[in-house]
Amino acid sequence: MKVKLKIWRQKNAKAKGKFVTYILDDVSPEMSFLEMLDALNTKLITENIDEPVAFEHDCREGICGCCSLYINGQPHGPGERTTTCELHIRSFKEGKTIVVEPWRAKAFPVVKDLIVDRNAFDKIIAAGGFISVNVSSAPEANSILVNKEKSDEAFNSASCIGCGACVAACKNASAMLFVSAKIRQFDLLEQGKVEKIKRVQKMVAKMDELGFGNCTNTYACEAECPKGIKVVNIAHMNRLFIAAKVGGQKEV
Amino acid sequence: MKNPDLTISSITKKIIMAILGLFLIVFLLVHLGINLFILPICENHAEMFTEAAHFMGTNWIVKVFEIVLIAAFLIHIIYGILLSLQNWIARGKFRYKTRNKTKTSFMSKYIIYTGLLIFMFLLLHFYNFYFIKLGLISAPAAANLPIPQEEHFYELVVWLFSNDIIFSIIYIIAFIILGIHLNHAFQSAFQTLGLNHSKYTPAIKIIGKIYSIIVPLGFIIIPVYFMIFA
Structure with missing residues (x-):
C-alpha cells in the first residue's frame, strides 16, 4: 500500500515547525500506525533523507497512554476507542494524504516533532x-x-x-x-x-x-x-x- | 504573579453561567406567556396584553426583579465572553492545521457565537421597547403612538410587525438562533450543575429539545401572524 504522509516537523521546543511530506511505497495494510512510522524512520535513516521523526510510544497495546498524534483531524486517528498504536493502516484509503500533528494545547508544549510535554x-x-x-x-x-x-x-x-x-x-x-x-x-x-x-x-x-x-x-x-x-x-x-x-x- | 482569572475557579464560573442560564430560561417562558396575548387568542387580548405590560412596568416587585434580570443577563454574557477568551488562549499559539473531525453537536461548538448574536438582538430589542419604557427615547413618529407611549406597546408591536418587514425578519432569525443556543444550553446547564444521571438525563435532554423548539416557535408565530394577516 502506498502512503502519503504530511508530518509536523519541529527541531526543538523553540524552533519554528513546518509540515513535511513523505511517501512510503510499500506499507502493509496490517501494520499499526506506529509500525508504519518505524518503517518511515528506517527509510529516512538508511536512505539518508532526513532526521527520524520523533514520536512517543511505549507498550504498543493501548494501555500505557504514551502514544498520541492528531491524525487527520482526530486524536488517535479515526475509529472509536483506539489508541494510535492500535490503529491500522487499513483504516486509511490508499493514495489519500494522512496529516499527522502533535497535540495542540498551551499546557502541552511541543518538545520535538510529534512529542508534546504532558x-x-x-x-x-x-x-x-x-x-x-x-x-x-x-x-x-x-x-x-x-x-x-x-x-x-x-x-x-x-x-x-x-x-x-x-x-x-x-x-x-x-x-x-x-x-x-x-x-x-x-x-x-x-x-x-x-x-x-x-x-x-x-x-x-x-x-x-x-x-x-x-x-x-x-x-x-x-x-x-x-x-x-x-x-x-x-x-x-x-x-x-x-x-x-x-x-x-x-x-x- | 497570580493570574487574576484564577481568583474565581473555572467551575465556579460555569456554575454561575448555568444557574443564570436556567433563570433566563424561566424568564423567557413568562415573557412568551405575555407576548402571546398580542395574538387574537381571546376576545379582549389587546387589553389583557396592555394590562400585563402595565403591571410589568409599574409593580415594584417586578421592578426589583427587573434589576436582578438585567444583572443576570450581564453576568451571563460577561462570563460567557471571559470563559471563551480563556478557552481560546488554552489552545495555545499553534493551532491545528487540519479541521477537527470529531462528531459533536454543532449547537455546542458555536454556543458563544449564537450567544453574541442573541446579545445583539437584545440591544435591538432594548432600543425598540425597553428604552421607550424607560423614557430614554421615543417610539418612531410613524407609529403615531398616543402619550404615554409605554402604555401603548400593543399598538407599537402591531405597527412594527405590520410595517417593518425587515424588523420582522430579524426578529424571526433571532429566535431561530435562540433556539439553537437553547438546544445545547438547556442540558448543558444541568450537566454543569452536576445533574447527570442515567435515569434522568435522557428526560432532561428531551425536555431541552422540546423547549428549544416550542418557545422560540411561540415567539416566531407572532410576527408571522402579522406578516400574513396585516
Whole structure:
C-alpha cells in the first residue's frame, strides 16, 4: 500500500515547525500506525533523507497512554476507542494524504516533532490524585465492603490512561475529562473519602493554573477518548466541587 | 504573579453561567406567556396584553426583579465572553492545521457565537421597547403612538410587525438562533450543575429539545401572524 504522509516537523521546543511530506511505497495494510512510522524512520535513516521523526510510544497495546498524534483531524486517528498504536493502516484509503500533528494545547508544549510535554497531567495528579494508606502490612481485604456497581464504575473511571486525547479533541483544550475521571475513581470508593473535599479543590485549582480551558459540554472528549471515559465523570466532579464550595471547611 | 482569572475557579464560573442560564430560561417562558396575548387568542387580548405590560412596568416587585434580570443577563454574557477568551488562549499559539473531525453537536461548538448574536438582538430589542419604557427615547413618529407611549406597546408591536418587514425578519432569525443556543444550553446547564444521571438525563435532554423548539416557535408565530394577516 502506498502512503502519503504530511508530518509536523519541529527541531526543538523553540524552533519554528513546518509540515513535511513523505511517501512510503510499500506499507502493509496490517501494520499499526506506529509500525508504519518505524518503517518511515528506517527509510529516512538508511536512505539518508532526513532526521527520524520523533514520536512517543511505549507498550504498543493501548494501555500505557504514551502514544498520541492528531491524525487527520482526530486524536488517535479515526475509529472509536483506539489508541494510535492500535490503529491500522487499513483504516486509511490508499493514495489519500494522512496529516499527522502533535497535540495542540498551551499546557502541552511541543518538545520535538510529534512529542508534546504532558507533565501538566502529572502536576494535576500530584496536587491531589492520591489516597492515604497506612504502610506496613496489607489491610484485611474484607474490612471495607465495596458495592459491585460502585466498584465497576470506579474501575471505568480508573481506566483513563492519561494520554491527553480529551485535551487534544476539546475545542477549548480543557482537561476536565481527565481530571474528573481521576477524581471520581477515588471518590466512589471508601478509601478515597479522606481527601474528598481537598482533592477536588486542589486538582481543579491546579488544572486552572496550568492553563487548560473550560468545559462547554461539547463532549468531543467523550467521543475521542480511547478508553471510553464518560462525561458523567465531569458532572460528578462539578457536583463534588459544589459540595466542597458549600460544605468545605475553612483552612485553619 | 497570580493570574487574576484564577481568583474565581473555572467551575465556579460555569456554575454561575448555568444557574443564570436556567433563570433566563424561566424568564423567557413568562415573557412568551405575555407576548402571546398580542395574538387574537381571546376576545379582549389587546387589553389583557396592555394590562400585563402595565403591571410589568409599574409593580415594584417586578421592578426589583427587573434589576436582578438585567444583572443576570450581564453576568451571563460577561462570563460567557471571559470563559471563551480563556478557552481560546488554552489552545495555545499553534493551532491545528487540519479541521477537527470529531462528531459533536454543532449547537455546542458555536454556543458563544449564537450567544453574541442573541446579545445583539437584545440591544435591538432594548432600543425598540425597553428604552421607550424607560423614557430614554421615543417610539418612531410613524407609529403615531398616543402619550404615554409605554402604555401603548400593543399598538407599537402591531405597527412594527405590520410595517417593518425587515424588523420582522430579524426578529424571526433571532429566535431561530435562540433556539439553537437553547438546544445545547438547556442540558448543558444541568450537566454543569452536576445533574447527570442515567435515569434522568435522557428526560432532561428531551425536555431541552422540546423547549428549544416550542418557545422560540411561540415567539416566531407572532410576527408571522402579522406578516400574513396585516
